[in-house]
Amino acid sequence: MSTAKPINVYSIPELNQTLDEALPSIFARLNYERSYALLDTKLYIGYSIAVVAGLSFFLDKKFERSEIILYQKLLVGAYVVLSLMFWYFTRFVEKGTVYTGKNRDTKEEIYVKTKFEKNEPLYLVGLIQKKKGNSSRKDLKTKLEVNKVFNESGYLQNEVLFKWFSEQLNVLATKKNI
Incomplete structure (x- = not known):
């Protein structure tokens, strides 16, 4: 074949x-039955990053800068933490794994x-x-x-x-x- x-x-x-x-x-x-646990975790972290960025954009468009400065600082901090988690996960947990499965x-x-x-x-x-x-x-x-x-x-x-x-x-x- x-x-x-x-x-x-x-x-x-x-x-x-x-x-x-x-x-x-x-x-x-x-x-072996394919397992998607690593991929799902990577997607959850990535979607969380997108939600934080979207929320930051939404707040920026709807409110004045002086009203949301504290929230923007928190969102930027969350974005940095999630980005570091994503980097750590791909670099040290996933480490080039292309297939996972369970017998x-x-x-x-x-x-x-x-x-x-x-x-x-x-x-x-x-x-x-x-x-x-x-x-x-x-x-x-x-x-x-x-x-x-x-x-x-x-x-x-x-x-x-x-x-x-x-x-x-x-x-x-x-x-x-x-």
């Missing part, structure tokens, strides 16, 4: 986007982080597996040569990618807990 359209396999952004977009279907076949059977959580470095066609994948209700954690960092999952025409071979991730999860299962 391959994607509907070919991509330019010499374009790192296209490779990254195509491979990241394939993760939900790959992990669904591996019995339907074992209740394990999986976190997948991906990136390309130095414009090389190596898909760097970090897998983190956590057991629910337990502090045990397993990490695996691995590399995928993209020419193994794309054919010469630029089509993604989903079956090969599925097999590769399945093998990586088997390696992760044999690792000891951290």
